[in-house]
Amino acid sequence: MSFSWLVDPIRDISSMHGKRAIARQQRLTKPPGSLGRLETVVVELAALQGRVDPVVERVRIVVFAADHGVAGAGVSAYPQAVTVEMIRNFSRGGAAISVLAREIDAPLEVVDVGALRDPGSLPGVISRRAGSGTADFRVAPAMSGEALELALIAGAEAIHRAGDAGCELFIGGEMGIGNTTAATALACALLNELDPTRLTGPGTGLDRLGVARKAAVIAEALAHHRSALTDPLEILRRLGGFEIAALVGACIAAGQCGIPVLVDGFIVSVAALVAVRLRPEVRPWLLFAHESAEPGHRRVLAALHADPLLHLEMRLGEASGAAIAVPLLRLACALHRQMATFAEAGISGGGGDEEGGGGGEG
Secondary structure, rough: OHHHHHOOOOOOOOHHHHHHHHHHHHHEOOOOOOHHHHHHHHHHHHHHHHOOOOOOEEEEEEEEEEOOOHHHHHOOOOOOHHHHHHHHHHOOOOOHHHHHHHHHHOOEEEEEOOOOOOOOOOOOEEHHHHHOOOOOOOOOOOHHHHHHHHHHHHHHHHHHHHHHOOOEEEEEEEEOOHHHHHHHHHHHHHOOOOOOOHOOOOOOOHHHHHHHHHHHHHHEEEEEEEEHHOOHHHHHHHOOOOOHHHHHHHHHHHHHHHHOOOEEEEHHHHHHHHHHHHOHHHHHHEEEEEEOOOOHHHHHHHHHHOOEEEEEOOOOOOOOHHHHHHHHHHHHHHHHHOOOOOOOOOOOOOOOOOOOOOOOOO
C-alpha cells in the first residue's frame, strides 16, 4: 500500500482575489449584501479560481459507482442488481443526472469502482474496479488496504482528467445500493455518535421498520469495529464503500490541483468529511450545493461548517443536487461580472445607505 500522495501539498486560495471580489460587490448598484449567498459564493469562487470575475462554464460531473456487501442485510428498498443496471442507464443517458448534465452542458463521466458484476465496456463508463463490491462490514472490514488505495486513486485520476480538460468546477456523485448505510456508519464513527437512529434515514425509500432495521445493522457494524475506529483512513477502510473512497480521493486531489468542488448530498458530504479529517487544508476548496432530506446530512454539514446553497428535500444522489445548483452559481457569476457599478451608472449613494441604496427591497 502507498498512500503517500495523500499528503502532497494542498493549493493555497487567493485571499487577494477574494478581497478584490468583495470590493467589486460593494461598488455594484445594489445595497451591500442584498444578494445574500449569491454574493458570498462568488467571492469564494474568486478566491479559489484566482480571478476577480470567476466563471463556472466548464463544469465536469463524475459519478462513481460500486456495490456494498451490507446490502444483503436488507438495508435498501431496491435489490443490489440495480447498481449495475443504473450504470447502464447512465451510459444510455436515461438517469436524472444524465438529463441534468445535458441541460447544464456538462460532460458526464461514470467510473465503475466496484459494482458486484462487471458491466463490461459501455460508452461514457470508465472501469477502475477495486473489487466486486465491498465485504459485509458487520463481520469484516469493508475493504482491504489495497482495495482502498485503488479506490482513492480512482478518484484522484478523475480529478486529473478534469484538470486536463480545463475544468472550472468539479462535481462528484455516487451510485450504489446500500451506500447510505455505509455513509451513515461512517458519519456515526466520525462524529462519535453512538446511537445510529439519530442519523439513519430512508435512503432509497425505506419505511419506518426498514429504517429501524438499517440503524440496527449500523449499530452492529460499529460495535464489531469499535476498537479499530482510530483514524479517518481506517474508518473509511472498515465502514466505507469503493465509491465513497473514490470521492475522498477526488476531494483531496482537487485541493492539490486547485479545482473547486461543488459537493452534492449526504453521501458525498460524508466523503468530504473524511477528506477534511485527513487533510483539513482541503476544506476551503469545497462548496456545498444542498441539504438533503437524509437526517444525518445536517449533522455532517455542521461538522464541516458548511452553508449549502439549496434546501430542496432531495435525496436522490447521483450528483443531482449539485447539478441543479450550477445555474445558480452561473447567475451569481453573471451578476458579479455584468452589473454596473454606481460610478458606471451615474448613481449616487454608493455606500448602500437607505436614501441611495441602489434599489433594495422595500
